[in-house]
Amino acid sequence: MSKTPLTELGEFGLIDRLTKNIKHYHKETLKGVGDDTAVIGTDGEQNTLLTKDLLMEGVHFNLMYTPFKHLGYKSIAVNLSDIYAMNGKPTHVIIGIAVSSKFTVEALEELYEGMLLACEKYQVDMVGGDTTSSKSGLCISVTAMGKVQKDRIAYRSGAQDGDLICVSGDLGAAYAGLLILEREKEVFKANPDMQPDISNYNYVLERQLKPEPRKDIVEMLEGLNIIPTSLIDVSDGLASEILHIARSSAKGAVIYEDKIPVDMQTAGVAHEFKIDPTTFALNGGEDYELLFTIRQSDYEKIKDVASVSIIGHITENPAQADMVSSSGSIVELKAQGWDALK
Amino acid sequence: MSKTPLTELGEFGLIDRLTKNIKHYHKETLKGVGDDTAVIGTDGEQNTLLTKDLLMEGVHFNLMYTPFKHLGYKSIAVNLSDIYAMNGKPTHVIIGIAVSSKFTVEALEELYEGMLLACEKYQVDMVGGDTTSSKSGLCISVTAMGKVQKDRIAYRSGAQDGDLICVSGDLGAAYAGLLILEREKEVFKANPDMQPDISNYNYVLERQLKPEPRKDIVEMLEGLNIIPTSLIDVSDGLASEILHIARSSAKGAVIYEDKIPVDMQTAGVAHEFKIDPTTFALNGGEDYELLFTIRQSDYEKIKDVASVSIIGHITENPAQADMVSSSGSIVELKAQGWDALK
Numbered sequence: 001m002s003k004t005p006l007t008e009l010g011e012f013g014l015i016d017r018l019t020k021n022i023k024h025y026h027k028e029t030l031k032g033v034g035d036d037t038a039v040i041g042t043d044g045e046q047n048t049l050l051t052k053d054l055l056m057e058g059v060h061f062n063l064m065y066t067p068f069k070h071l072g073y074k075s076i077a078v079n080l081s082d083i084y085a086m087n088g089k090p091t092h093v094i095i096g097i098a099v100s101s102k103f104t105v106e107a108l109e110e111l112y113e114g115m116l117l118a119c120e121k122y123q124v125d126m127v128g129g130d131t132t133s134s135k136s137g138l139c140i141s142v143t144a145m146g147k148v149q150k151d152r153i154a155y156r157s158g159a160q161d162g163d164l165i166c167v168s169g170d171l172g173a174a175y176a177g178l179l180i181l182e183r184e185k186e187v188f189k190a191n192p193d194m195q196p197d198i199s200n201y202n203y204v205l206e207r208q209l210k211p212e213p214r215k216d217i218v219e220m221l222e223g224l225n226i227i228p229t230s231l232i233d234v235s236d237g238l239a240s241e242i243l244h245i246a247r248s249s250a251k252g253a254v255i256y257e258d259k260i261p262v263d264m265q266t267a268g269v270a271h272e273f274k275i276d277p278t279t280f281a282l283n284g285g286e287d288y289e290l291l292f293t294i295r296q297s298d299y300e301k302i303k304d305v306a307s308v309s310i311i312g313h314i315t316e317n318p319a320q321a322d323m324v325s326s327s328g329s330i331v332e333l334k335a336q337g338w339d340a341l342k
Numbered sequence: 343m344s345k346t347p348l349t350e351l352g353e354f355g356l357i358d359r360l361t362k363n364i365k366h367y368h369k370e371t372l373k374g375v376g377d378d379t380a381v382i383g384t385d386g387e388q389n390t391l392l393t394k395d396l397l398m399e400g401v402h403f404n405l406m407y408t409p410f411k412h413l414g415y416k417s418i419a420v421n422l423s424d425i426y427a428m429n430g431k432p433t434h435v436i437i438g439i440a441v442s443s444k445f446t447v448e449a450l451e452e453l454y455e456g457m458l459l460a461c462e463k464y465q466v467d468m469v470g471g472d473t474t475s476s477k478s479g480l481c482i483s484v485t486a487m488g489k490v491q492k493d494r495i496a497y498r499s500g501a502q503d504g505d506l507i508c509v510s511g512d513l514g515a516a517y518a519g520l521l522i523l524e525r526e527k528e529v530f531k532a533n534p535d536m537q538p539d540i541s542n543y544n545y546v547l548e549r550q551l552k553p554e555p556r557k558d559i560v561e562m563l564e565g566l567n568i569i570p571t572s573l574i575d576v577s578d579g580l581a582s583e584i585l586h587i588a589r590s591s592a593k594g595a596v597i598y599e600d601k602i603p604v605d606m607q608t609a610g611v612a613h614e615f616k617i618d619p620t621t622f623a624l625n626g627g628e629d630y631e632l633l634f635t636i637r638q639s640d641y642e643k644i645k646d647v648a649s650v651s652i653i654g655h656i657t658e659n660p661a662q663a664d665m666v667s668s669s670g671s672i673v674e675l676k677a678q679g680w681d682a683l684k
Binding site for chain 2: 003050106112
């Protein structure tokens, strides 16, 4: 039998290979693998959405600088983000936790406190799960369920030629926060008596440690009577998500570097690390903003919404995925974001 | 801050402590923590069921003697069992897998093959999930969704004084299989050239490696027009599950040792290991049979069903949980089954 290393395929290649033999037996199953959530039809006016994320210690979080309460909050937030990324509303979460004996009851209580705080803020019911032991480290599994009006659902695949590409909030801050945390960790390891001064980095640290999924954007779109033609959340970096929308929709995309929203603090960290802030936005990941496309006819409705930036448009050519740089040159977008298997 | 070791509370004590502050915001949430699945109301005739299990390498399975295909099958089967344990029917599963780089693509393909085989057999749609990396070992998270007729749902808590206690199939075989596998592993470690002879143990090995959830029992009950007054699946051993039903229902229970169904091969293994086979049944766990109570008036309907044994009855006294031994003495039932945190 051949032995192919996982790293040879990468996350998306592996998922494609593992899921290619899936068959469905229920006509209610409208979408399985391939979008932010699965979509299951019901008799009522709303479809059911289902999504799951695993957070593994040492891969997705480092307990040296991640407070348990924040970790709990984030583990819920990132799952709710997937429900919002279908233009839906989360209703329930179910939790699985595996812990080694090095953890205390009090640590897990803090973790739950954070999870329940996110549940309260987003009005989601925690309805149980599984608590078990692991040989090493902490493993958090969250499944979120939600619903979406059948006539308001937004897949990745609906973008049309000429649609405007929009993104909420700002990008790259979560990655900036991660760089700061990693730097301070090294400083601390070298000299444990040294107290890190991180007061100048509050915004980017919060974006890394306690992201907020964009419930408000889904509500804003509903209020403005806009149905996005496509929608995805920015978990792996803008470039990767633009490519997901373009490929799923069999269209191309052009975005403009000077339209990409980057916070001043993010730009400051980029400057400190001598990295282009656009690189943070394109490849950083974990922003949990919403990226979506709208018809040009909806432009007037959205143009004055402060929390949304229009960063480009969809094109007819599926081979195209370009960024027009601030200097005017054309840069091809590549998915260099977070690949969980590399 | 106090530091309470996890082992001080045990699995059920920990879950009680972690979940005591849960609040629900949706009136549709009929049951959160505390039964085999969560129960969520819908506008239609059926409720939605949601359940999750984590399977951790080194805790729930040992890859030295667990083929990936069987592991995949089992990881689906144990989750479906929870849906059947509400008298429901599973419809969808969503998967999360975390793997370290020691695994190959082919190994994961076998794992998925087993999962999809179980999905086909039980007509369940796999609708995606998350594939990511772990620092060490394999972690499998499965969430199952199902539905149940509102007038047929069976909780743990409905048992009434005088109800008959029934169990499907036979008990203790999965634990017998585990003992054989552990013994052969030691033999193999001592002498890798020695081929284990396990042909006499096929039944108990299959019960351990490839359990089948009791869809047929749920269908049989429907066909006979019996609604169980309470229902649970036997994952932690008969004693633990009897106690769950009795405590949830605020009733007592008496079972009879000579009525507990034990397969001949299980009894043979018990004899080899010089352990009482009743101990396997009471405390072994992982049988994934269904334990349920029915009204005495349903006795005539079920008495000739070969796959069901009537093993005792519910009593009015909540302090009572007894087994009448084959010799006639009274033994108090205690939950000594699988505790995932000890």
